[in-house]
Amino acid sequence: MTVGTPGPRARYRERTRAEIKEIALRQLAEGGIGSVALTRIAKELGLSGPALYRYFAGRDDLLSALILDAYADVARTVGESGAAEEPARARLRALARAYRGWALGEPHRHLLIYGSPLPGYTAPPETLRLARDALAPFVGVFADARPAPAAAAVAGQLADWARRDAAVAQWAAECLAGGAGGASADAERAGRALAGAVTAWTRLYGVVGLEVIGQFTTMGHDPLSLLDAEMDLLADAYGLP
Amino acid sequence: MTVGTPGPRARYRERTRAEIKEIALRQLAEGGIGSVALTRIAKELGLSGPALYRYFAGRDDLLSALILDAYADVARTVGESGAAEEPARARLRALARAYRGWALGEPHRHLLIYGSPLPGYTAPPETLRLARDALAPFVGVFADARPAPAAAAVAGQLADWARRDAAVAQWAAECLAGGAGGASADAERAGRALAGAVTAWTRLYGVVGLEVIGQFTTMGHDPLSLLDAEMDLLADAYGLP
DNA sequence: CACAACTGTTAGACACTGTAACAGTTGCTA
DNA sequence: TAGCAACTGTTACAGTGTCTAACAGTTGTG
Numbered sequence A, B: 001m002t003v004g005t006p007g008p009r010a011r012y013r014e015r016t017r018a019e020i021k022e023i024a025l026r027q028l029a030e031g032g033i034g035s036v037a038l039t040r041i042a043k044e045l046g047l048s049g050p051a052l053y054r055y056f057a058g059r060d061d062l063l064s065a066l067i068l069d070a071y072a073d074v075a076r077t078v079g080e081s082g083a084a085e086e087p088a089r090a091r092l093r094a095l096a097r098a099y100r101g102w103a104l105g106e107p108h109r110h111l112l113i114y115g116s117p118l119p120g121y122t123a124p125p126e127t128l129r130l131a132r133d134a135l136a137p138f139v140g141v142f143a144d145a146r147p148a149p150a151a152a153a154v155a156g157q158l159a160d161w162a163r164r165d166a167a168v169a170q171w172a173a174e175c176l177a178g179g180a181g182g183a184s185a186d187a188e189r190a191g192r193a194l195a196g197a198v199t200a201w202t203r204l205y206g207v208v209g210l211e212v213i214g215q216f217t218t219m220g221h222d223p224l225s226l227l228d229a230e231m232d233l234l235a236d237a238y239g240l241p
Numbered sequence C: 001c002a003c004a005a006c007t008g009t010t011a012g013a014c015a016c017t018g019t020a021a022c023a024g025t026t027g028c029t030a
Numbered sequence D: 001t002a003g004c005a006a007c008t009g010t011t012a013c014a015g016t017g018t019c020t021a022a023c024a025g026t027t028g029t030g
Helices: A008-031 A038-045 A049-054 A059-079 A088-105 A107-114 A125-141 A149-164 A166-176 A187-212 A223-237 B008-031 B038-045 B049-054 B059-079 B088-105 B107-114 B125-141 B149-164 B166-176 B187-212 B223-237
Strands: none
Touching: A008 A038, A008 A059, A008 A107, A038 A049, A059 A088, A059 A107, A059 A125, A088 A107, A088 A125, A088 A187, A088 A223, A107 A187, A125 A166, A125 A187, A149 A166, A149 A187, A149 B223, A166 A187, A187 A223, A187 B187, A187 B223, A223 B149, A223 B187, A223 B223, B008 B038, B008 B059, B008 B107, B038 B049, B059 B088, B059 B107, B059 B125, B088 B107, B088 B125, B088 B187, B088 B223, B107 B187, B125 B166, B125 B187, B149 B166, B149 B187, B166 B187, B187 B223
């Protein structure tokens, strides 16, 4: 951690990288992932082709950076929402709506994360952490869940997971305690909460994903109603107040 | 409809088109959608570059054909499964597992349909029909559904849809009657069945989609268990026997 | 103040899409 | 059955994009 002052050079470098990503995001929004082209970015910056390779190792590296940013943005957006809502089921609705709002506002970024994966791409470990950050608020919602019998198997598997992996157990405990307090929740409780969170996330992805790719445009229902219904049914099945 | 005999020329043409699609599918499987390249397909066929444009107007046209084939394959796969299962909830599980099996067997084709859409692509009307064919068996499962209160809003919206659009109403009636018999089901019943089918499809897409893009690899649960649980919870919520 | 790192350039290899112009083949029809 | 029109294929080429190599100017820092 010998990171003293940034220095003027590193400053300029970071600024240029940010500009590149900015233009890339615009291209992404306009024509999808296939439209992100280094040469055109360079032209728009007044640079010439290969100069961009000073800032990103290649196209894949740039896209990886965009993916990481998107994950961070999702975690931030979800994390900032619904904390105040009081009955747990209202909090669940708020979390789901928050992600939907983000995804509909920037569908290309949703697709960047949850659309077709890049062929050679393997998510860096940091991505994993951010994905968990996004899931954490959901785990908190299901802190005192009492799942219906049909959900018992999944909850049991996730409880076993918490028993096997200490890091997971600790993470779950932190989510349950609301971030403070280190009271170690038992694995069964963690399993129930994780099962609720994973299921919520799956349903959320199901509704929003289909909406983003336009599979609902010919159906006669409002996707938001469907999302609310899915979260309410989940709250019912997990006995949320 | 003046389509007499195919003729030897049309025969050869169709055969070549099929070969092209075959190679394209292999490229798709190996390196994703970005790896489908007309020039390499031509080389593999012993043809030279532009010859392929005699068979497909361009890369997008070829990909559109692959998309249409994939939709048809999904409709066929789902349509052929689970018809025999007796309690409705068992049929629902079977349908869901059938799609999951297809998607895990050919993840690239799942992504072709449900991953990031091609920038300029708009689905041809035939796609719409095939998508409905895939949904039809699910509608049948929910023929006598009694949705929980949380699902009432969506069911109501879809009932209204059936009231507005006669073609939808007829389609729903056919699904409910199992394909035979023209007894016009009332719109309320159609709305309930459609709501169940749409929700089932959404959950199915949620689980399978996340599994295909590898979002479950770091989670300690079995995706199949989650899928079964989601379908069972849905059967509970819709009062399926 | 001098050097090393940084930032940028041009030239070029390679792959892919798609068009243009042209030539051989074949099925159909007058 | 002779001939034409449609079909199938070719080479040449323009345009775009990724990425490497070799080289040059600039600047922060020891």
